[in-house]
Amino acid sequence: MLASLHAQSAKLLQGGVPAFEKRLASLRGHPVVVNKWASWCNPCRAEFPAFQQVATDHGKKIAFLGINSGDSTQPARRFLGQFPEPFPSYVDPDEAIARRLKAPANYPVTVFIDARGKTAFIHQGGYVTKEELEADLDRYIGA
Secondary structure: OHHHHHHOOOOEEOOHHHHHHHHHHHOOOOOEEEEEEOOOOHHHHHHHHHHHHHHHHHOOOOEEEEEEEOOOHHHHHHHHHHOOOOOOEEEEOOOHHHHHOOOOOOOOEEEEEOOOOOEEEEEEOOOOOHHHHHHHHHHHHOO
C-alpha cells in the first residue's frame, strides 16, 4: 500500500475526488497526512523541507498525500521539481478535494486522518520545523 505512494513521489495525479477517495479507502488501516499546497504559496514553499524529511522518516508507517489546490499544472510541476516530495499530490484546481476534506480555503492546510479514516485534526498554516510536524503526528495520529 504505502510503497505505491513512494513509487509516485512528486507526481501530480489526476482523477479528482473519485481518485482521491479511492486512494484514501485503499489506505484504511494506516494513518494519513494530507497536505494542501499551491505553487504560489510562500508558506507552502517554506514548509516543504519539513514534509520531505518527515515523510521520508515516517513513510513506512504513515501515508502522506498532497493536494495541489487552486493552482495550474505547469507551475505545480516546476514547484515539485524544486521541492520533490516523497509522495504524490492530487490535482485539485477548484478545491473539490479540499472541500471534501473540510480543509479551509487558506494555504497551506494539513489534514490528519486516523487509521479508521476519520479526520483527527486540521492544521491551518505552515509548519516551520519538522519537529512541529512530528509533534502533531504524535498528538493526533499516534505516530
